Amino acid sequence: MEPFLSANTWDIIYKPGHTVSKVLGILHGFLRRTGVLLTQVPKADFVFIHREAAPVGPPVIEWLIAKLFAKRIIYDFDDAIWLKDPAGEQTFISKLKWQQKVGQICCWAYKVSCGNAYLRDYARQFNPHVIINPTTLDTEHLHNQMRDQHHSERPIIGWTGTHTTLRHLDSIWPVLRRLQNEGYDFEFQVICNQRPEQQHLNNLKFVSWRKETEIEDLLQLHVGLMPLVDDPWARGKCAFKALQYMALGIPALVSPVGMNTEVVQEGHNGYICDTEEEWCAGLRKLLDNQQLRTQLGKAARCTIVERYSVKSNKDNFLALFC
Structure with a gap:
């Protein structure tokens, strides 16, 4: 390289x-x-x-x-x-x-x-x-751990990305505030190279992205979010955030934009959310049900290993050089 x-x-x-x-x-x-x-x-x-x-x-x-x-x-x-x-x-x-x-x-x-x-x-x-x-992950040597959903600590909802993608969180802040007002006890972690603007959200935690601790930081999450604004630029996205969550056994909630709907299967390995109501409904289910998080997380991990791992896409990649 x-x-x-x-x-x-x-x-x-x-x-x-x-x-x-x-x-x-x-x-x-x-x-x-x-x-x-x-x-x-x-x-x-x-x-x-x-x-x-x-x-x-x-x-x-x-x-x-x-x-x-x-x-x-x-x-x-x-x-x-x-x-x-x-x-x-x-x-x-x-x-x-x-x-x-x-x-x-x-x-x-x-x-x-x-x-x-x-x-x-x-x-x-x-x-x-x-x-x-498609974007592939090394599920044998890097994304090779599973998030243990059975711990009894407060659930952590998370998002990871660069400062240029922080704009996609604009649709999520009202959802998180609404759930907080309903009495749900959770932490929201933003893993990024830049701190988001204050959103008057209790229990918002900023984690500075570092290559050395990326997997460790992601493994703190119980649920991963990938909201996207539906515009020509976002339609080119290849669901990398969702792939990362899912490879670690973390169920993903995603917008129906770009490749997200190919990776996430509704109710099987995560949820596809378009409206505020759908985001709230999906998060309520996962915050309320630890066993459901485990079930969807296992299915998410299987999806990545079978379809989006380096091993499963080896022949497809090598065909480029034929």
Whole structure:
């Protein structure tokens, strides 16, 4: 793997300020890419590109790989990256993006790998060789534990995501306040790289996202939420939050947007919630019934192992290189 940005630049790229460091980090990224082009690409049979070779500017590097070096590109994306992210348009890096390059890279690619049918349909406008390659999890070495729902502590409802997806929680705050007013005793945890704005919700706990403790933090949850605003950007989502919860035996409540309805089966491994009433009804059932949480959690884990694990999708992924 050859990431464009260093770990230090990733730490600041979406934070306010640090303009000089961001510019230097991006310039360093282009130097790293030049090194890869000159030393590694000439020896490769395939070049696997996730999202883009560089997060800013036109697809110069991709053109060089496809046309100058005549290499077979496997192009992979798991978001509607040909659109502007509604939550990210004012960030430093978003002003330098070149969304229209997605279609161009699809044209040059040997094959295109997309996370869901919505993304596939877009890619097929430019390339007939498109494979749906869903987001997969390592259920043997990473997401390999089950949340024990039998503990008698107060239930924890949770959500995880980046600061750019905090907007999707707007529909959930009234639901949580309503349940709290009804007398339900629970904690709501937000695992994120940025603290949400105060929502006048009792027992709201913020957990700063850290790679080293990600699984441990998720295992604190009894129920996981994945609300989504229904817009073109969100329809490209590949249900990653729900997949993470479910892999750990945590039932998921999701909006009927993007790939969510393919992953979650109503009443079997979670609940699909569109209205405030449906969110409240699903959460009431799970808060009231520890055994139901266990039952849905086990079914959720089986769904991931059977359909969205690295092992179950191995052949589908390797078909990209045939």
